[in-house]
């Protein structure tokens with residue numbers, strides 16, 4: 044009989060007794076301490092002597108760190124599968140991928156009926172289980188856009204919302220004995236979970252045969268299906284029979300189950316701590332060694348780690364099997380349940396072939412080398428995933444995801460030096476700096492990542508007083524195109540230090556940033572809603588108010604299309620870097636007079652509180668974002684009229700202007716790659732129709748004197764001429780030739796390498 048090559052795992056099977064609930068939980072904790080891989084609980088919801096299994100499993104998950112938790116097995120007739128799917132995914136998310144789902148078709152029908160369940164014949168209960176698996180997997184498939192509709196006889200779904208996706212591919216193991224359910228196991232399940240006590244001689248072998256045939260019939264490799272076995276016995280001095288003897292005998296008894304009967308997981312049913320301990324200390328290690336020895340001698344191939352269905356979703360030209368061992372555990376592929384959480388960005392739907400979630404600099408180096416070696420495969424670099432052009436995802440390519448490199452460290456209190464990982468989000472940075480009385484102006488949205496913003500510019504709530512984010516950068520660690528890890532600072536590679544402050548995406552992967560941050564106490568923050576019927580007049584007056592304001596004032600404005608016959612409403616946000624209420628009110632006064640005020644909210648609050656405005660949910664971007672952007676010095680009457688015309692066209696659903704200027708212009712234009720420092724305003728318009736927005740933009744374009752690439756989605760090369768002054772672009776091209784001659788970093792507004800000034 045077969046050995047499927049599954050890595051050997053051990054579990055415990057603990058009675059969910061509610062007599063001394065703490066004792067039940069303590070046994071689960073002991074399982075973890077003793078090194079078991081898994082703790083499992085039976086599920087008999089009609090049994091008053093037992094704790095409810097979900098509640099118990101959740102409690103155990105919260106009290107443990109490493110061990111997996113599983114139902115052994117869950118009573119389907121009393122647990123609607125759509126709800127079960129959501130409960131399972133929730134527990135998996137809460138436990139960081141430690142939940143596994145054992146499912147049973149049901150038994151004890153009198154008891155089930157007494158609890159309000161529906162009595163099913165054996166055949167019906169298997170059909171119901173078959174449907175339930177589709178329901179559960181369908182709910183977990185959060186990356187499928189369409190609601191879940193299933194025409195089942197037992198569990199029809201009429202457009203159920205999908206999700207959440209679990210944290211890992213939760214395996215579904217079936218507690219099965221009869222041929223039909225064994226065949227179902229082979230067709231659809233991830234594991235077979237019988238109890239040895241209910242098996243007659245030959246049942247295990249016969250069961251494997253039925254499962255394997257059904258698996259092959261469904262186009263699956265039988266080795267995809269893990270074979271688990273609940274066992275029980277006692278440690279005794281002399282051998283009395285199977286699993287009734289000293290530990291050495293247990294090892295001998297169990298070895299054939301693994302090597303000849305393909306069992307990969309042995310789950311010992313006991314509530315006795317001493318039995319748990321002896322098994323863990325005197326059976327598990329020698330059994331593992333014996334299995335390893337025997338398998339090495341036989342040249343036993345390892346079981347596949349991904350299912351045939353998952354493998355079929357792999358994309359062309361990526362050498363998945365060539366992924367170096369150092370990146371094991373970082374990879375998320377289209378067939379993985381975690382894929383839905385990483386495929387897209389905030390703005391753009393993506394379908395990458397491989398996402399590498401790296402968590403160290405050596406892993407960044409290895410991921411880059413791997414991606415570079417994949418000829419013709421796109422590569423994206425992602426920190427926070429808020430890039431508006433969405434270049435941090437792709438279709439069929441590789442994404443190097445830096446979100447786990449998210450540390451925030453105080454380097455030196457005296458000089459206010461902080462070191463940030465690229466994956467940190469600005470709301471977390473703000474929260475970490477607040478207790479020190481510090482802040483680093485970044486942007487207006489807390490979910491944006493450090494990596495993308497701090498390599499491009501950073502026009503934030505304190506920009507007019509404290510400048511761009513990049514103006515605070517003192518040094519950065521970068522992985523260059525050839526894999527070299529280097530530092531860019533005024534002393535080391537000053538030319539690279541110059542380039543990454545505005546054009547960083549073209550030069551490497553920044554793995555940490557060192558900033559000098561500002562002393563910032565509480566600030567005034569106001570949100571004002573204006574009637575913008577006179578759209579041109581409104582923008583002209585708002586622009587004038589901003590330019591007349593002292594630097595401690597920064598203001599952003601948003602306008603959407605008018606709704607349902609209502610006048611257009613402009614939302615103005617004003618940040619005042621002062622905690623003094625009179626000063627804040629005085630600074631707000633000129634803004635309150637620019638148009639009829641419909642509503643207002645003003646408060647003294649912390650910068651961190653203003654930035655705490657993002658949700659932690661995974662990105663759900665869909666399709667291609669469509670924006671156009673520009674930098675402008677003044678909101679002239681002509682430009683204000685152009686805005687009015689643009690908004691009247693109905694093709695823009697979101698129009699925003701951020702004030703810049705102030706301290707931004709204190710830095711010379713040629714000091715950083717971000718060169719258009721004379722602009723007082725950064726403008727962006729979001730539409731849905733690329734061609735129509737581009738056409739309408741022609742009227743706007745002539746007013747601009749530059750472009751902040753962070754808000755642009757038009758990737759035509761002309762945009763580089765807008766974004767960088769001519770001398771800056773020439774120098775960037777030459778530096779690109781030096782640092783990335785092969786143009787590895789080309790996916791985000793590519794500056795083509797060219798030998799030149801340098």
Ligand SMILES: Cc1cc2nc3c(=O)[nH]c(=O)nc-3n(C[C@H](O)[C@H](O)[C@H](O)COP(=O)(O)OP(=O)(O)OC[C@H]3O[C@@H](n4cnc5c(N)ncnc54)[C@H](O)[C@@H]3O)c2cc1C
Pocket residue numbers: 388389390423424425426427428429430431432433434435436445465485486487488490491492493494495496498499500501502503547548549551552553554701753754790791
């Ligand atoms: C809701 C929202 C609000 C915003 N508000 C502001 C604002 O107020 N002010 C402002 O200035 N900008 C703002 N932006 C724009 C934002 O700054 C940029 O889109 C920025 O690139 C996002 O950074 P990220 O790390 O989240 O993005 P990602 O999508 O992860 O990265 C964007 C691009 O940056 C590059 N990149 C990312 N990480 C690195 C790295 N470590 N090394 C080298 N290159 C890297 C890659 O080319 C990538 O494609 C906003 C964006 C959104 C979606």
